[in-house]
Amino acid sequence: MTGDRADPRSTDGGNQQFSTQRMNFINCDTAIRLIWDWGFVWKSLRIEGGNVGIGAFPDVDEDGVELGGHIGSISLVDSEIIGVKKAIVIAPPVNKPLSGSSGIALDNVYLTAGVFDTGGKELIGAGSYTNVFLGPRYQDNKRSWVTSMMVWYPREKSLQGRTNGLSLPELPYLERRREQYEDKGPGDFVHLKDLGAKGKCKPRPRRCADRRGIYPVLTEWFR
Numbered sequence: 001m002t003g004d005r006a007d008p009r010s011t012d013g014g015n016q017q018f019s020t021q022r023m024n025f026i027n028c029d030t031a032i033r034l035i036w037d038w039g040f041v042w043k044s045l046r047i048e049g050g051n052v053g054i055g056a057f058p059d060v061d062e063d064g065v066e067l068g069g070h071i072g073s074i075s076l077v078d079s080e081i082i083g084v085k086k087a088i089v090i091a092p093p094v095n096k097p098l099s100g101s102s103g104i105a106l107d108n109v110y111l112t113a114g115v116f117d118t119g120g121k122e123l124i125g126a127g128s129y130t131n132v133f134l135g136p137r138y139q140d141n142k143r144s145w146v147t148s149m150m151v152w153y154p155r156e157k158s159l160q161g162r163t164n165g166l167s168l169p170e171l172p173y174l175e176r177r178r179e180q181y182e183d184k185g186p187g188d189f190v191h192l193k194d195l196g197a198k199g200k201c202k203p204r205p206r207r208c209a210d211r212r213g214i215y216p217v218l219t220e221w222f223r
Helices: 210-221
Strands: 002-007 009-015 018-037 040-043 046-056 071-084 084-091 103-111 115-117 123-124 127-139 144-148
Touching: 071 084, 084 103, 123 127
Parallel strands: 002 018, 009 018, 018 040, 018 046, 040 071, 046 071, 046 084, 071 103, 084 115
Antiparallel strands: 103 127, 115 123, 127 144
8 A cells, every 4th residue: 555645757567456545646658557467446546647647558578579467457446637648558458368458447537538558449538437347357258348337336425525626526435644744753753673573473373473572562552
């Protein structure tokens, strides 16, 4: 999990079940470039300006051959991509199992540009999307590419914020900005290894020597 970042630079890389909150990218050529992932959730993402919002496809060599890496799925929640030429770019959809085509879920998302494949074909256009899915569907041992509404669900009102500062079709889920501790100095923080933590636990049976050093201190602090 990472969040609360505003950056004029792009980010490039891969992930394994990663989530972000309140990330902002401004006037990047390509704001986010994913070369592999096992599922990425973007909550309250805002991309403004630039060429491409999210590029999700493997790298290729000089001959156009993919260098490896599989792009799994991307979920955008309460997010907007505005002022770009292409909101999201993925590999061309194919029905072949285990191919590199990505699945994209849009849950309360606003786009001022469409979703394209790397060949330039527009898969969906700009607009406000309450809940839309683009990606492969497996049924009767066959794979097909679909673009359809996900199963609609009402958002629990007690979980929603009171205002919508973005151009979203629905109120976003309530969230709190992570404390940045900008007014704190190094002496205000405690390193767990200073309390005896080793950072090593035995998985089976689960035994962790760290708690012998940590628990007494935590008990004293939170009396």
